[in-house]
Amino acid sequence: MPPELDHGSGVDRCLGGQALPKGARVGLLGGSFDPPHEGHLHLSREALKRFDLDLVVWLISPGNPLKPNPPAPLTDRMAAARALVDHPRILISDFESRSGTRYTAQTLASLQQRYRDVRFVWLMGADNLAQFHLWENWRGILETVPVGVLARPGLRIAARSSPTARMFRGARIPAGASRLLGRADAPAWCFVNIPMMDVSSSAIRAMGRWATGRKS
Numbered sequence: 001m002p003p004e005l006d007h008g009s010g011v012d013r014c015l016g017g018q019a020l021p022k023g024a025r026v027g028l029l030g031g032s033f034d035p036p037h038e039g040h041l042h043l044s045r046e047a048l049k050r051f052d053l054d055l056v057v058w059l060i061s062p063g064n065p066l067k068p069n070p071p072a073p074l075t076d077r078m079a080a081a082r083a084l085v086d087h088p089r090i091l092i093s094d095f096e097s098r099s100g101t102r103y104t105a106q107t108l109a110s111l112q113q114r115y116r117d118v119r120f121v122w123l124m125g126a127d128n129l130a131q132f133h134l135w136e137n138w139r140g141i142l143e144t145v146p147v148g149v150l151a152r153p154g155l156r157i158a159a160r161s162s163p164t165a166r167m168f169r170g171a172r173i174p175a176g177a178s179r180l181l182g183r184a185d186a187p188a189w190c191f192v193n194i195p196m197m198d199v200s201s202s203a204i205r206a207m208g209r210w211a212t213g214r215k216s
């Protein structure tokens with residue numbers, strides 16, 4: 001049983017091994033991290049600055065509900081993330097596997113119930129904004145937490161003209177005011193251009209540089 005789970009009250013005392021201070025602005029970077037790479041680190045460092053966050057938590061997913069093939073075992077991905085990250089404000093968590101949630105809308109509901117005094121911000125790369133309207137209860141997610149989107153090579157235009165960007169255009173915070181995102185009430189989202197880093201898990205897998213206990 002993970003030590004950080006307080007089963008008596010059903011309340012998590014900490015996320016990614018760290019207690020979350022009252023009022024903290026916490027960015028959540030959900031992902032397959034199959035494997036984690038420098039692009040995830042880069043996105044996280046930029047998000048801390050651009051959105052004025054206190055912490056970024058990597059939520060290592062049991063598996064993306066839209067991806068047909070399962071990722072490598074969670075323990076391998078968690079270990080690789082721990083080996084890669086050496087930053088006091090970037091935490092790694094298997095919260096979704098522990099809470100039994102797989103859809104982001106459920107994960108956010110579960111987190112908000114456990115951490116009532118924390119201000120969560122959902123973080124993602126531009127590829128996910130382009131597809132966001134396919135996610136379970138995607139409007140509900142946007143109505144629940146502010147969303148920070150970070151540019152990704154080749155995907156700026158698809159993201160900015162996506163159904164989500166069009167439907168929620170009135171809730172967009174301009175990039176010049178991105179530091180307000182963490183304090184904003186939902187619905188609010190912000191797209192920031194960051195120096196591009198052309199690295200992806202699929203490219204690393206294709207190069208055979210990710211050896212795990214994956215069953216395939």
Ligand SMILES: Nc1ncnc2c1ncn2[C@@H]1O[C@H](COP(=O)(O)OP(=O)(O)OP(=O)(O)O)[C@@H](O)[C@H]1O
Pocket residue numbers: 029030031032033034039040043123124125126127128150151152153197198199200201202203
């Ligand atoms: N190089 C990058 N620049 C910006 N965002 C990124 C980058 N790599 C990953 N992300 C974002 O990080 C989150 C988690 O990504 P994920 O773990 O799926 O990695 P990935 O490299 O996109 O994987 P894959 O190539 O298998 O799709 C997503 O929101 C994704 O958009």
Ligand SMILES: O=C(O)c1ccc[n+]([C@@H]2O[C@H](COP(=O)([O-])O)[C@@H](O)[C@H]2O)c1
Pocket residue numbers: 029030031032033059061063064065066067102103104105128134135136
């Ligand atoms: O909730 C959904 O319907 C949903 C659909 C697709 C992706 N997600 C989440 O988006 C995050 C990024 O996934 P990935 O595989 O692109 O790294 C990860 O936390 C997934 O659980 C969530």
